[in-house]
Amino acid sequence: MAAMQRGLARLLPHDCPAGPTAVLALLKHHGEMRMNRLAELLGVDMSVASRHVTHVAERGWVERKPDPTDRRSRLLRLTGEGEQVLRMISRRYVDTLSTALSGWPDEEVGLLVSLLARMQADVGRRLPAD
Amino acid sequence: MAAMQRGLARLLPHDCPAGPTAVLALLKHHGEMRMNRLAELLGVDMSVASRHVTHVAERGWVERKPDPTDRRSRLLRLTGEGEQVLRMISRRYVDTLSTALSGWPDEEVGLLVSLLARMQADVGRRLPAD
C-alpha cells in the first residue's frame, strides 16, 4: 500500500502534490463549490482541504470567490491556468497508467476498480470505535 | 486511496503505527535479518527502516544484535514481547477485516489481492524517470 501510494505520487509534477491535484480534479468535474463540499468529496477534514486550496490558490490555479448567499462561505473556481495544469497532470498520469496496464483486459481493470470501491466501503463501515 | 490507508491505520493500536508494525510482521515471517534486507522487504529507504526499528527497539519488541560476520551490520531479532504485540495487532486486524468482508465470496477476495499485486508490479516497472 505504502509503495503503491509512493508510486502514484511520483506520477505528479513537483509543484502539485496529490492533495492539491485532487482539488483541481474535483473542481473540474463538479464545477464551483464551497469548502464544505470539497472537504466532503476529498474525504478529509476541512482544515486539510483548506491547506490544499491555499496551495493551488497561491499559484493562481483556483480562485476563492465570495459567496453571495452566505458571507462566511467561499466559492471555489478552477481558473484557466488551473485547467491547463490539470490537463498536463492528467496526461502524464493516464499515459503512464495505461502503458503499465496495457496488458490487462478491460474487464479486469474494471473489476479491480469495483472491488477496491466495495472494500473501501465495507471496511469503512466496520472500523472499531477506538 | 488516502481514505483507505487512513482506515487501515485506525486498525492499529496507538503505540505501534503502520511502519513499526510491518517491521514486526516481517521479522516474524522471515526471521532474523539485517537492516539492509528489512528496508528491501519494506520497500523503503534504509533511513526510514532505521527509524521504524528504533521505535520497536525502544519498546523492547525488537533487538539489535551484533552480526558476527560483519561488524558494520546488525542482526534484528523479534523478542517474545514483540511476538505478543504482533499477535494482538494481528487479531484486531484480522477480526475487523474478516467481519467487513464476510459478505464476500472467497474467490473475490483472492481476486482483489492478486489484481492489486499485479497492478503494483506493473506500475512500478513503468514509472517515469523524473
Add this chain to the structure above:
DNA sequence: TATTGTTATACTCTATAACTATA
C-alpha cells in the same frame, strides 16, 4: 573506496483545537 547503518533536515498528508467572522 565502497558499504552498513544512523541522524539531521525537509516535505506531504492527516487530525484536533483555538480562533474569526457570519448566520
Add this chain to the structure above:
DNA sequence: TATAGTTATAGAGTATAACAATA
C-alpha cells in the same frame, strides 16, 4: 448558539544528504 473557514500544532510517512564505522 451554531456554522464556515483559517491557522497553529502535532504525529505519521517519505526521501536526500552528511556522517561514523568497518570492509
